[in-house]
Amino acid sequence: MQDLRVFVIDNSIMFQNTMVQELNKRLPAGSLIEHAGLPAEALEKISVFKPGVIILNFALSSLLVQQEKFLPLLVKKYPQIPIITYGIMDSGQKTALVLGAAHYLKKPSIGQPMQPFLEKMVSTVLVVHGKTSTAAPPASPDIGGGAVVTKEVWNASQPVVKSPKPAPTAMTSFVTPPANAAQIDLIAMGASTGGTEALSAVITRLEPPLPGIVVVQHIPPMFSRLFAERLNTECKLTIKEAVSGDVVLPNHVYIAPGAKHMTISRMGTRYMLECKPGPPVHSVCPSVDVLFDSVAAVAGSHALGIILTGIGKDGAAGLLKMRQKGSPTIGQDAATSTVYGMPKSAFEIGAVQQQLPLLSIPSAINKIVK
Numbered sequence: 001m002q003d004l005r006v007f008v009i010d011n012s013i014m015f016q017n018t019m020v021q022e023l024n025k026r027l028p029a030g031s032l033i034e035h036a037g038l039p040a041e042a043l044e045k046i047s048v049f050k051p052g053v054i055i056l057n058f059a060l061s062s063l064l065v066q067q068e069k070f071l072p073l074l075v076k077k078y079p080q081i082p083i084i085t086y087g088i089m090d091s092g093q094k095t096a097l098v099l100g101a102a103h104y105l106k107k108p109s110i111g112q113p114m115q116p117f118l119e120k121m122v123s124t125v126l127v128v129h130g131k132t133s134t135a136a137p138p139a140s141p142d143i144g145g146g147a148v149v150t151k152e153v154w155n156a157s158q159p160v161v162k163s164p165k166p167a168p169t170a171m172t173s174f175v176t177p178p179a180n181a182a183q184i185d186l187i188a189m190g191a192s193t194g195g196t197e198a199l200s201a202v203i204t205r206l207e208p209p210l211p212g213i214v215v216v217q218h219i220p221p222m223f224s225r226l227f228a229e230r231l232n233t234e235c236k237l238t239i240k241e242a243v244s245g246d247v248v249l250p251n252h253v254y255i256a257p258g259a260k261h262m263t264i265s266r267m268g269t270r271y272m273l274e275c276k277p278g279p280p281v282h283s284v285c286p287s288v289d290v291l292f293d294s295v296a297a298v299a300g301s302h303a304l305g306i307i308l309t310g311i312g313k314d315g316a317a318g319l320l321k322m323r324q325k326g327s328p329t330i331g332q333d334a335a336t337s338t339v340y341g342m343p344k345s346a347f348e349i350g351a352v353q354q355q356l357p358l359l360s361i362p363s364a365i366n367k368i369v370k
Contacts, residue, residue: 011059039070087107093106103124182301184302187212190288202362248271281314292318307343310343323350330354
């Protein structure tokens with residue numbers, strides 16, 4: 001099957017979601033969708049996602065990135081990738097085409113119907129990618145015909161790819177915790193590039209009863225709240241953006257706010273959260289290492305640590321500290337990671353006790369904590 005990868009760039013997270021949902025409905029089975037809200041984030045993701053088509057809000061095209069306007073920079077860096085732009089002004093078409101866009105679509109004004117525009121966008125994606133039909137290959141048990149799936153689901157349906165040979169201290173698999181394992185009363189998770197989709201895939205598959213879950217996802221301010229609100233509508237657990245003073249409750253998930261590090265402290269038999277600005281760690285704030293370090297110090301062997309897809313090594317050292325304190329730890333495997341960076345760094349230093357495909361992680365969590 002031909003692999004159609006579409007990358008959506010829009011600074012409105014709501015319109016990002018609308019576009020992704022529409023692509024979800026209409027693109028051929030096995031298509032992969034990634035998205036970003038900021039040019040710098042987009043450049044980072046494009047280099048590893050390698051899309052076949054880019055969809056860009058024309059309002060972002062003139063923002064300066066690396067001392068160049070964003071759209072011309074994209075065209076120069078990725079001349080082989082067609083870029084479809086859209087905007088509310090008819091006059092934008094000529095400028096977009098001069099700057100190197102393959103197409104410009106006029107976005108409806110407020111109050112005008114959106115569906116024709118969305119249908120035109122999907123048909124344009126198929127045309128520029130050389131697809132004239134949406135007919136999909138026969139459905140597999142994991143992927144329905146005509147449905148768009150995440151990278152994680154698609155990879156999980158493929159033949160297993162062996163993970164790198166583990167470090168000498170790493171156990172690569174177990175199905176139940178050791179008989180003398182401590183009671184798990186906290187779950188700590190960290191992710192970066194591709195993490196919003198990975199976290200959604202894991203958390204939406206979890207069911208009560210579970211210990212409280214604390215999460216660091218590299219994400220800008222405001223988007224962390226919107227991400228938590230969206231997850232809360234999709235999950236059986238209660239999801240919220242964390243604030244200082246929150247007591248970690250069972251069956252609740254706390255997302256670290258953008259631009260604030262999140263740590264835990266103990267209050268009697270419960271854990272309390274602190275969220276505050278601080279210097280970037282591994283160039284990011286919030287940092288997974290900051291959270292995992294505090295979990296190792298405060299919860300010891302009573303916490304479960306999980307590291308998911310992401311660029312770099314944030315979280316690896318903190319996860320190792322958790323494991324050294326007796327915590328069970330899980331890392332996402334290479335085959336299902338959007339970027340096998342953070343999980344790889346953790347795996348290579350022996351911080352990962354078991355390395356699993358993304359969609360195997362929810363059942364592993366249940367086995368460990370229940």
